[in-house]
Amino acid sequence: MSLKGLFNPRWPGVALFDLDGTLVDSAPDLAAAVDQMLEHLGRKPAGLEKVRNWVGNGAGILVRRALADKTDWEPAALKDEILYNDALEIFYHAYGQINGRNAVVFDGVTECLNHLRSLRCKMAVVTNKPDRFVAPLLNKTGLDQYFRIWVGGDTLEVKKPDPAPLLYAMEQLGGTRGTTVMVGDSAADVNAAQAAGIPCVAVRYGYNFGGSVNSLGADAVVDSLAQLL
Numbered sequence: 001m002s003l004k005g006l007f008n009p010r011w012p013g014v015a016l017f018d019l020d021g022t023l024v025d026s027a028p029d030l031a032a033a034v035d036q037m038l039e040h041l042g043r044k045p046a047g048l049e050k051v052r053n054w055v056g057n058g059a060g061i062l063v064r065r066a067l068a069d070k071t072d073w074e075p076a077a078l079k080d081e082i083l084y085n086d087a088l089e090i091f092y093h094a095y096g097q098i099n100g101r102n103a104v105v106f107d108g109v110t111e112c113l114n115h116l117r118s119l120r121c122k123m124a125v126v127t128n129k130p131d132r133f134v135a136p137l138l139n140k141t142g143l144d145q146y147f148r149i150w151v152g153g154d155t156l157e158v159k160k161p162d163p164a165p166l167l168y169a170m171e172q173l174g175g176t177r178g179t180t181v182m183v184g185d186s187a188a189d190v191n192a193a194q195a196a197g198i199p200c201v202a203v204r205y206g207y208n209f210g211g212s213v214n215s216l217g218a219d220a221v222v223d224s225l226a227q228l229l
């Protein structure tokens with residue numbers, strides 16, 4: 001499918017954007033918070049390279065991956081659950097202070113959002129990031145001006161790759177499957193869009209758990225959101 005085909009001619013349409021790894025490079029802040037948490041628990045810091053591959057399924061899974069020191073964390077024993085709950089609290093506290101400090105909007109994002117806004121496209125953020133961290137990050141990066149609504153990782157009972165958050169945002173903005181597109185950086189985004197029955201653009205510069213986005217089955221893969229103009 002060509003990129004033109006993704007954006008239905010019946011504008012105004014609806015565009016749903018993933019946050020971490022798509023709009024904002026938040027991995028440095030997330031890594032700093034993960035490392036504070038690990039050090040607090042007497043463990044070795046994980047570092048940015050590992051942590052950026054652990055982002056995309058929400059804070060709970062990020063903390064589980066950090067405790068397991070690998071992306072494919074195993075279901076934990078009960079004693080691990082107690083540790084997990086402590087670790088999650090420590091992470092929340094640390095990230096609450098760090099969120100947005102070193103976060104950078106990726107190249108091409110502002111151009112794309114300005115362009116879509118000029119077409120009167122309605123835009124939402126659909127992220128797995130816990131709700132409490134979404135607005136502060138959008139405010140600090142100046143991206144809040146573009147979005148009518150955002151859906152966080154705990155806004156609904158389920159998160160991406162479940163299609164519900166995408167469909168919820170689409171409906172809130174009065175969109176339909178024929179006029180809506182999802183833009184994301186990971187399998188969670190592409191799988192959610194496919195399950196929702198809406199087309200998906202994947203960006204190559206994001207996190208995607210360390211893997212390539214080329215084989216996820218996205219309708220288009222781009223190196224910069226400026227390519228969508």
Ligand SMILES: O=C(O)COP(=O)(O)O
Pocket residue numbers: 018019020021055056057058059126127128129130160186
């Ligand atoms: O996993 C997270 O916390 C955020 O992920 P997302 O913005 O890429 O959905």
Ligand SMILES: [Mg+2]
Pocket residue numbers: 018019020021022055056184185186206207
């Ligand atoms: Mg992402």
